[in-house]
Amino acid sequence: xxxxxxxxxxxxxxxxxxxxxxxxxxxxxxxxxxxxxxxxxxxxxxxxxxxxxxxxxxxxxxxxxxxxxxxxxxxxxxxxxxxxxxxxxxxxxxxxxxxxxxxxxxxxxxxxxxxxxxxxxxxxxxxxxxxxxxxxxxxxxxxxxxxxxxxxxxxxxxxxxxxxxxxxxxxxxxxxxxxxxxxxxxxxxxxxxxxxxxxxxxxxxxxxxxxxxxxxxxxxxxxxxxxxxxxxxxxxxxxxxxxxxxxxxxxxxxxxxxxxxxxxxxxxxxxxxxxxxxxxxxxxxxxxxxxxxxxxxxxxxxxxxxxxxxxxxxxxxxxxxxxxxxxxxxxxxxxxxxxxxxxxxxxxxxxxxxxxxxxxxxxxxxxxxxxxxxxxxxxxxxxxxxxxxxxxxxxxxxxxxxxxxxxxxxxxxxxxxxxxxxxxxxxxxxxxxxxxxxxxxxxxxxxxxxxxxxxxxxxxxxxxxxxxxxxxxxxxxxxxxxxxxxxxxxxxxxxxxxxxxxxxxxxxxxxxxxxxxxxxxxxxxxxxxxxxxxxxxxxxxxxxxxxxxxxxxxxxxxxxxxxxxxxxxxxxxxxxxxxxxxxxxxxxxxxxxxxxxxxxxxxxxxxxxxxxxxxxxxxxxxxxxxxxxxxxxxxxxxxxxxxxxxxxxxxxxxxxxxxxxxxxxxxxxxxxxxxxxxxxxxxxxxxxxxxxxxx
Numbered sequence: 001x002x003x004x005x006x007x008x009x010x011x012x013x014x015x016x017x018x019x020x021x022x023x024x025x026x027x028x029x030x031x032x033x034x035x036x037x038x039x040x041x042x043x044x045x046x047x048x049x050x051x052x053x054x055x056x057x058x059x060x061x062x063x064x065x066x067x068x069x070x071x072x073x074x075x076x077x078x079x080x081x082x083x084x085x086x087x088x089x090x091x092x093x094x095x096x097x098x099x100x101x102x103x104x105x106x107x108x109x110x111x112x113x114x115x116x117x118x119x120x121x122x123x124x125x126x127x128x129x130x131x132x133x134x135x136x137x138x139x140x141x142x143x144x145x146x147x148x149x150x151x152x153x154x155x156x157x158x159x160x161x162x163x164x165x166x167x168x169x170x171x172x173x174x175x176x177x178x179x180x181x182x183x184x185x186x187x188x189x190x191x192x193x194x195x196x197x198x199x200x201x202x203x204x205x206x207x208x209x210x211x212x213x214x215x216x217x218x219x220x221x222x223x224x225x226x227x228x229x230x231x232x233x234x235x236x237x238x239x240x241x242x243x244x245x246x247x248x249x250x251x252x253x254x255x256x257x258x259x260x261x262x263x264x265x266x267x268x269x270x271x272x273x274x275x276x277x278x279x280x281x282x283x284x285x286x287x288x289x290x291x292x293x294x295x296x297x298x299x300x301x302x303x304x305x306x307x308x309x310x311x312x313x314x315x316x317x318x319x320x321x322x323x324x325x326x327x328x329x330x331x332x333x334x335x336x337x338x339x340x341x342x343x344x345x346x347x348x349x350x351x352x353x354x355x356x357x358x359x360x361x362x363x364x365x366x367x368x369x370x371x372x373x374x375x376x377x378x379x380x381x382x383x384x385x386x387x388x389x390x391x392x393x394x395x396x397x398x399x400x401x402x403x404x405x406x407x408x409x410x411x412x413x414x415x416x417x418x419x420x421x422x423x424x425x426x427x428x429x430x431x432x433x434x435x436x437x438x439x440x441x442x443x444x445x446x447x448x449x450x451x452x453x454x455x456x457x458x459x460x461x462x463x464x465x466x467x468x469x470x471x472x473x474x475x476x477x478x479x480x481x482x483x484x485x486x487x488x489x490x491x492x493x494x495x496x497x498x499x500x501x502x503x504x505x506x507x508x509x510x511x512x513x514x515x516x517x518x519x520x521x522x523x524x525x526x527x528x529x530x531x532x533x534x535x536x537x538x539x540x541x542x543x544x545x546x547x548x549x550x551x552x553x554x555x556x557x558x559x560x561x562x563x564x565x566x567x568x569x570x571x572x573x574x575x576x577x578x579x580x581x582x583x584x585x586x587x588x589x590x591x592x593x594x595x596x597x598x599x600x601x602x603x604x605x606x607x608x609x610x611x612x613x614x615x616x617x618x619x620x621x622x623x624x625x626x627x628x629x630x631x632x633x634x635x636x637x638x639x640x641x642x643x644x645x646x647x648x649x650x651x652x653x654x655x656x657x658x659x660x661x662x663x664x665x666x667x668x669x670x671x672x673x674x675x676x677x678x679x680x681x682x683x684x685x686x687x688x689x690x691x692x693x694x695x
Contacts, residue, residue, distance in 0.1 A: 041070035045077050052080065057087035075105035082114045086121075094118035109137050109147040113154070124164050131158045159188030163195060166202075175206050186218070193223055200232050209236050227253055231266060243274035261291075265300045272304060280304075292324050311341040329359065336367070340515055345375030362388070362395035369401070373517035378409060389418075396426035401520055403431055408519045412438030429455025430525060437464055456494075459487035463532045470539065478540075478548050482555055485536050489560050492529040498522075530565060537569035541576060549573060564595035571603070580607045598624035598631040605637060614645050629666065635675040643682070652683040660688060667695060 048063035064081035068074060078101030085094035098115035102108060116130035135154040138144050144151055162185035170178040182199040189195055196219025203212035216233045223229060230253050237246035250267040257263055264287055271280035288297050298321040305314035315338040322328070322335050332355055339348035352368035355361065365388040372381035385402035392398060399422050406415035419427065419435050429452055436448035445468075452461035462484055466476065518524060540549050553570050560566050571586035587595075587604045605620030618641055624634035642655045656679040663669070663676055673692060680689035 037070045041067045041074065041077075043067075044070065045074065045080075048077070048080060048084070052084060057084045060084040061088065072100070073104045075101045075108055075111060077101075078104070079108075079111055079114055082111075082118065086114075086118060089121070091118050091121040095122070107137055109134065109141050109144060109149055112137050113149050116157075120161070124161060124168065128161060128165060131161050134158075155188045159185045159192070159195070162188065163192075163198070166198065170202060175202055178202050179206075191222065193219070193226065196223070197226075197228055197232075200229065204232060204236060204239075209240055212236055225256070227257060227260065227263060231263060234266060234270065238270060238273060243270065246270045247274050247276070261294060261296055265296060268300065269304070288320070295321075295325075298324075311338065314338060315342050329355075333364070336364075340367075340371060340374060343374075345371045345377075349375070356388070362392035362398065365392060366395070366398060366401070369398075370515075370517050370520070373405065373519070374515070378405070381405060382409070382414075389421075396422055400426070400428065400431060403435070404519050407434055407438070424451075427451070429457030430460070430528065433457050433461040433464060434528070436461060442468075456491060459484060459491050460528055460532055463488065463536060467535065467539075470543070475543070478544065478552050481536065481540055481544075482552055485533065485552075485556060486559065488529060488533050488536065489556070489563060489566065492526065492533065492565065493563075495526055495529060533565055534569060534572075537566075537573065541573050546577065562593055564590040564593040567593065568595060568600060575603075575607065580610045583607050584611070596627065598627040598634060601627060602631070602634050602637065605634070609641065614641060614647065614650060617641060618650055629669055630671040632671060635671065639675065639679060639682070642679075652679060653685075656680050656683045656685055656688075660692070663692065 044063045044067035048060045048067060051057075051060035051063055061081060061084040064077050064084060067077050068081065071077075078097050082094040082097035082101070085091075085097060095115055095118035098111050098118060101111040102115070105111065112130070112134035116127050116134045119130050120127035131154070134149075135151070135158045138147075138149055138151040138154040141147060141151075162181045166178040166181035166185065169175075169181060179199060179202050182195055182202065185192075186195045186199060196215060200212045200215040200219060203209075203215055213233070213236050216229055216236070219229050220226070220233070230249055234246045234249040234253070237243075237249065247267070247270045250263065250270045253260075253263045254267045264283075268280050268283045268287070271277075271283060284297060284301050287294070288301075291297065298317055301317045302314055302321075305311070305317060315335075318331070318335045318338050322331055325331055332351075336348055336351035336355060339345070339351060349368050349371035352364050352371060356364035356368060369381055369384050369388065372378075372384055382402070382405060385398060385405065389395070389398045389402060399418055403415050403419040403422075406412075406418060416435055416438055419431060432448050432452035432455065436445045436452060439445040439448065445465075449461045449465060452458060466484065470476065516522075540552050544552070553566075553573065556566055557563075557570065567586045567590035571583040571590065574580075574583035574586060584604060584607045587600060587607070590600060591604075601620050601624035605617045605624065608614070608617035608620055618638060621634045621638045621641070624631055628634075638655060639652075642650050642652045645651075648654065656676070659672060659676045659679060663672055666672060673695075677689050677692050680686070680692065
């Protein structure tokens with residue numbers, strides 16, 4: 001015991017000690033040690049209670065310990081020791097005191113409550129069984145009021161503990177456990193709003209809409225006008241396809257709380273999903289007029305237009321938002337990007353360039369260059385890349401893109417000059433392979449290729465070298481050709497997976513709202529590998545015997561049975577071998593494996609024509625147009641086929657009618673318009689031809 005506390009304790013109780021000494025002496029004389037212990041225990045207990053009353057928890061705990069040393073069979077002493085330890089935040093000791101008390105008075109409601117409270121301060125999860133036991137004891141107690149704790153009080157505490165446990169489980173990702181705890185809390189504290197709200201939210205988040213709706217109905221029975229519950233109810237109705245019912249709930253809410261932005265936004269979205277786009281637009285325009293400073297209205301309109309791919313509408317909202325918040329740099333960037341999406345490339349360039357100067361930002365300057373490329377202002381783009389590379393000398397990406405653009409424009413000397421300004425660590429394998437082809441002498445080419453050979457693009461560089469040596473007369477064996485083809489296919493597969501992964505992440509937003517000009521797209525890298533694979537298979541076809549070529553394709557197809565590119569090459573070889581049926585089979589396999597683009601379907605159409613399957617040919621040409629509605633070769637092939645065939649289903653009249661119906665929904669397709677007019681004239685439908693011409 002602390003000497004100072006003992007001194008204080010003894011000083012304050014001097015007269016009690018005199019009495020104790022007298023009693024001790026009397027006890028010694030009369031030989032009643034047990035009575036003396038009881039009296040000593042009672043004295044210390046009384047002192048402990050007095051110290052608790054005075055707020056001295058430490059002194060109280062010492063007194064209760066002294067009392068229990070005299071007589072440990074005192075449940076009340078153990079309880080009050082626990083209370084004093086709780087005040088001292090000695091929670092484990094308090095819980096142990098409660099346990100000791102329960103040894104002497106099993107089922108004591110105050111001791112059970114003390115143990116539960118002590119454990120709660122250590123860990124709510126540890127306290128849960130203790131609170132459950134205490135609540136059950138309160139329900140069974142013949143006179144809980146006399147014990148100072150009613151069943152209602154214990155159940156309320158237990159219910160709140162279940163809520164806390166639900167929060168812990170939710171944070172750990174245990175949604176099912178959280179909802180189970182909230183259901184138990186609801187049976188105990190049904191008048192607490194948070195129980196209903198949180199249970200419905202967790203169930204809705206888990207996609208358990210029917211259960212969430214039931215939870216909301218129970219909550220709304222007690223809180224019929226609470227906006228949070230009604231808002232969730234409207235969301236669930238919308239998720240379940242009951243858009244009209246969702247609108248009705250939200251309209252009621254919006255009228256009740258017109259200043260609540262969350263409700264207002266939800267109401268506008270519900271109108272949109274209920275195919276009331278005009279009303280939704282009017283609603284948001286009205287809200288913006290009333291609250292032009294509320295950014296969430298602008299962002300919601302932007303998101304809605306993005307979702308509907310209405311980029312002009314998105315742009316209009318951004319312009320309005322920028323006018324309201326002219327100093328928002330991120331918003332200014334977003335507006336500049338939107339000029340690209342609506343094909344106003346010159347304005348986009350000006351916006352990006354101004355921002356890049358204002359903010360000294362290389363990425364914005366890069367986007368300004370992209371705008372020039374999108375607008376086919378290639379000369380200006382070349383000059384601008386030179387300018388911004390000087391302005392931002394550390395931005396290696398500018399020089400890499402500058403090199404790519406110069407290579408696309410067939411300016412090899414300029415491309416090499418820019419590329420050599422890059423540190424070797426910033427020179428990519430693809431550019432090393434491409435630059436190697438621009439060198440006039442073999443030694444220089446080999447220097448670039450030796451470096452490309454150390455990158456993942458080594459197969460492409462090796463193919464370029466093989467082309468050159470074959471042109472000089474070198475003969476390659478089938479194993480050598482197969483080995484290089486395998487390496488090209490492997491790297492093509494890896495690049496395709498990488499590009500596909502990027503597309504999945506950013507297709508809707510990044511690819512549409514932050515577009516890249518064709519020469520600079522990641523997917524464009526596949527073009528070089530495709531050309532290489534097409535080239536090497538053509539090389540095999542020309543330079544080897546039919547038996548060697550067949551063995552080459554058989555071996556590769558057994559290794560790469562899922563390669564559409566390889567099946568296309570095989571079809572090309574079969575076509576040259578005058579085997580149209582086998583070539584069609586190979587092309588069909590390529591399409592099933594994911595071959596895309598109008599060319600594969602157009603080739604299939606030509607092969608069907610060669611086999612006399614004219615209806616199949618027409619269908620293949622139409623599939624080519626479904627891949628690219630501006631693919632001129634398919635239009636010409638269909639017109640040629642219809643002019644030649646006598647089958648009524650393939651007549652020019654049928655073709656003209658089909659294209660005319662398509663034109664009604666796609667009047668902006670100039671290629672369709674041009675060939676439709678030609679077909680209408682050839683089929684004698686001059687009135688329709690004049691009508692289309694005037695549109």
